[in-house]
Amino acid sequence: MKEFDYRRAPDVTGAVGLLAGEPEARFLGGGTNLVDLMKSGVERPALLVDVSELPLDRIESTADGGLRIGATVTNSDLAAHPDVRRRFPALSQAVLAGASGQLRNMATVGGNLLQRTRCGYFTDVSGPCNKRVPGSGCPAVDGEHHNHAILGASGRCVAVHPSDMGVALTAFDARVAYETLDGPGEMPLTDLYLPVGDTPHRETALPPGALITHVTLPAAPVAAESRYRKVRERASYAFAIGSVAAALDIGDGHVREARLALGAVASHPWRARAAEAVLTGAPAVGATFAAAADAELAAARPLPDNGYKVPLMRNLIVSVLTELAEGGAR
Ligand SMILES: Cc1cc2nc3c(=O)[nH]c(=O)nc-3n(C[C@H](O)[C@H](O)[C@H](O)COP(=O)(O)OP(=O)(O)OC[C@H]3O[C@@H](n4cnc5c(N)ncnc54)[C@H](O)[C@@H]3O)c2cc1C
Numbered sequence: 001m002k003e004f005d006y007r008r009a010p011d012v013t014g015a016v017g018l019l020a021g022e023p024e025a026r027f028l029g030g031g032t033n034l035v036d037l038m039k040s041g042v043e044r045p046a047l048l049v050d051v052s053e054l055p056l057d058r059i060e061s062t063a064d065g066g067l068r069i070g071a072t073v074t075n076s077d078l079a080a081h082p083d084v085r086r087r088f089p090a091l092s093q094a095v096l097a098g099a100s101g102q103l104r105n106m107a108t109v110g111g112n113l114l115q116r117t118r119c120g121y122f123t124d125v126s127g128p129c130n131k132r133v134p135g136s137g138c139p140a141v142d143g144e145h146h147n148h149a150i151l152g153a154s155g156r157c158v159a160v161h162p163s164d165m166g167v168a169l170t171a172f173d174a175r176v177a178y179e180t181l182d183g184p185g186e187m188p189l190t191d192l193y194l195p196v197g198d199t200p201h202r203e204t205a206l207p208p209g210a211l212i213t214h215v216t217l218p219a220a221p222v223a224a225e226s227r228y229r230k231v232r233e234r235a236s237y238a239f240a241i242g243s244v245a246a247a248l249d250i251g252d253g254h255v256r257e258a259r260l261a262l263g264a265v266a267s268h269p270w271r272a273r274a275a276e277a278v279l280t281g282a283p284a285v286g287a288t289f290a291a292a293a294d295a296e297l298a299a300a301r302p303l304p305d306n307g308y309k310v311p312l313m314r315n316l317i318v319s320v321l322t323e324l325a326e327g328g329a330r
Pocket residue numbers: 026027028029030031032033034035036051071072075097098099100103106107108109110111112113114115116162163164165210211212213237238239240
């Protein structure tokens with residue numbers, strides 16, 4: 001591992017200032033992704049600015065009935081928080097479906113959203129990878145890609161985003177707030193991740209050196225009966241090969257409101273707007289749920305070895321929506 005300096009950020013302004021002073025600096029949250037990438041040589045920072053002790057570790061209700069979640073809240077505290085469990089159960093379920101208890105105790109909200117892909121070529125510094133070395137090629141397209149993207153990819157990169165938490169946050173219209181030397185800013189989580197296009201190495205729309213300070217969730221009564229379901233190759237301690245965060249508001253047998261987001265299918269958590277459009281106003285029955293899944297997956301462009309994800313995601317969407325409808329979703 002390359003030698004590096006370590007500084008503990010004194011406060012938010014100080015954190016942003018420390019990072020700005022060193023072009024090769026990185027913020028350190030729980031370190032559960034960044035330190036691994038430093039060990040493999042993917043990341044070679046000259047300075048780590050530790051933000052994990054900043055006072056951004058609160059989860060608070062907002063005036064509009066939503067939640068404000070600090071960037072250094074650990075995954076464990078997020079999943080266990082009573083308001084999260086009661087008002088956004090899919091978020092709690094998503095976090096608990098990720099990693100292990102020890103990792104969740106370390107990992108932070110900001111770090112989870114900015115964790116890097118688990119594509120094996122990305123972490124193998126001996127070979128090419130457009131995301132790691134722009135213009136070097138994407139060996140996954142003709143190589144090992146059984147868990148790669150089926151939606152929104154480009155010939156330059158077919159990697160998926162690994163976050164479970166991000167999928168539930170996407171379903172519930174989360175916004176990401178950040179601090180820079182020029183002051184604060186915020187954006188919808190759906191705008192945080194840039195489309196892959198020709199520049200897979202450019203992953204987020206955050207201004208250079210921005211520190212994520214918190215994530216907000218607007219009030220969403222529909223989320224109170226939400227679900228997160230994750231399919232993985234073993235029962236625990238594994239990344240998703242497909243996941244769904246969903247919520248339904250049903251009245252008189254019809255869907256009044258639907259929220260649906262998909263994980264492990266694209267370079268970012270995927271808001272299933274086409275499916276939501278089919279669901280809204282339609283009878284809350286299996287045929288509607290299947291039509292909604294088909295509408296979303298019509299855009300799927302699988303590779304030779306990940307075509308299984310299309311029926312997998314179709315079945316997962318139908319199953320979760322059916323479970324919500326039978327469970328008397330709002
Ligand atoms: C074995 C293993 C299994 C895992 N399984 C899963 C899983 O199933 N599902 C899942 O979702 N995740 C999984 N993870 C990933 C884990 O959840 C992430 O590593 C973790 O959430 C990252 O959070 P962190 O605070 O440790 O981030 P760090 O490693 O500290 O940082 C990650 C990135 O975010 C940046 N960063 C951190 N905080 C901020 C901030 N406030 N503002 C701006 N930038 C910031 C860092 O500079 C770095 O680039 C797994 C990890 C491991 C090691």
